[in-house]
Amino acid sequence: MGILLETNKLTKHYGKLTAVNQLDLKIEEGQVFGMLGPNGSGKTTTLGMVLGVTERSSGDFTWFGGENGPETRKKIGAILERPIFFPGYSAVENLKIVAKIKGINTTNMEHVLRMVQLYERRNDRFGAYSLGMKQRLAIAAAMLCDPKALILDEPTNGLDPEGIAQIREIIVNIAGMGKSIILASHLLDEVQKVCSSCIILRKGELVFQGAVSADMGTSKRVEVDAPEQDLLREALKNTPFVLDVEVSKQGFLVSLEAGQDAFTLNKYLQDQGMVLSHLQTLKKSLEEQFLEIVNKS
Ligand SMILES: Nc1ncnc2c1ncn2[C@@H]1O[C@H](COP(=O)(O)OP(=O)(O)OP(=O)(O)O)[C@@H](O)[C@H]1O
Numbered sequence: 001m002g003i004l005l006e007t008n009k010l011t012k013h014y015g016k017l018t019a020v021n022q023l024d025l026k027i028e029e030g031q032v033f034g035m036l037g038p039n040g041s042g043k044t045t046t047l048g049m050v051l052g053v054t055e056r057s058s059g060d061f062t063w064f065g066g067e068n069g070p071e072t073r074k075k076i077g078a079i080l081e082r083p084i085f086f087p088g089y090s091a092v093e094n095l096k097i098v099a100k101i102k103g104i105n106t107t108n109m110e111h112v113l114r115m116v117q118l119y120e121r122r123n124d125r126f127g128a129y130s131l132g133m134k135q136r137l138a139i140a141a142a143m144l145c146d147p148k149a150l151i152l153d154e155p156t157n158g159l160d161p162e163g164i165a166q167i168r169e170i171i172v173n174i175a176g177m178g179k180s181i182i183l184a185s186h187l188l189d190e191v192q193k194v195c196s197s198c199i200i201l202r203k204g205e206l207v208f209q210g211a212v213s214a215d216m217g218t219s220k221r222v223e224v225d226a227p228e229q230d231l232l233r234e235a236l237k238n239t240p241f242v243l244d245v246e247v248s249k250q251g252f253l254v255s256l257e258a259g260q261d262a263f264t265l266n267k268y269l270q271d272q273g274m275v276l277s278h279l280q281t282l283k284k285s286l287e288e289q290f291l292e293i294v295n296k297s
């Protein structure tokens with residue numbers, strides 16, 4: 001698999017504000033890649049720059065392992081903002097207009113309408129569509145030219161759970177067709193459900209890049225309990241590799257230094273004459289880690 005997108009110190013200033021700061025990214029082809037970050041962290045600005053709709057202040061980028069010309073843009077379908085369709089026209093009529101504007105043919109029309117589950121409703125007026133259907137038509141429009149990559153900026157914003165689930169299914173299906181997808185979202189859950197790897201942006205800076213499933217931090221947390229809680233608390237406080245102790249539902253939640261685990265903690269406490277009644281390793285959820293990352297000032 002080749003490289004989908006590479007950025008080199010990509011930067012955007014709006015007056016005094018640095019919206020994107022020296023962003024170095026390398027995204028591989030053939031996956032759903034998440035761009036996660038709270039509101040205002042620079043996701044849309046970054047996507048705007050690499051799509052050529054937002055002028056960059058400095059730095060550069062290439063698509064598909066080295067391209068950057070006008071032909072490149074035709075291989076990328078994108079939905080940056082809510083697209084404008086004509087309310088009085090049907091899905092089919094709107095897609096024909098899109099094709100005309102983009103200078104592409106409509107041989108793909110039926111395929112993309114089925115892809116976004118709008119084929120049955122293809123002749124209904126756009127104005128009568130639900131928000132989810134409107135968003136799905138936007139995806140159809142972006143896929144009309146059979147692009148190699150699809151860029152989606154907050155595709156589920158404003159949708160109800162059913163609408164969100166439909167968009168997710170479509171994303172997974174499109175990825176299954178071998179397309180690369182970049183998905184920007186401020187919702188961790190969204191990224192977690194469909195992306196295989198992601199970056200996290202905070203105030204225009206890259207704070208994390210890696211696999212979604214992998215541990216994003218190195219410190220482990222273990223929950224422990226013992227019949228004599230006061231003694232346990234003392235023992236934990238005196239354990240050299242314990243970073244933090246909190247009271248939890250079932251005893252104490254203990255943060256361990258990197259490299260330590262439930263086994264080494266249990267062994268250390270046993271050596272101190274402490275017998276545990278409960279010992280459980282808690283994997284820090286991506287959510288906790290995400291919150292930690294974004295809250296760090
Ligand atoms: N046209 C503009 N003029 C001035 N500042 C802007 C402009 N566009 C964005 N910004 C600022 O740049 C920063 C990054 O904004 P951006 O829209 O890229 O964030 P985002 O991560 O997409 O946020 P959201 O989750 O709200 O969509 C913000 O502080 C925003 O106010």
Ligand SMILES: [Mg+2]
Binds near residue numbers: 043044
């Ligand atoms: Mg945005």
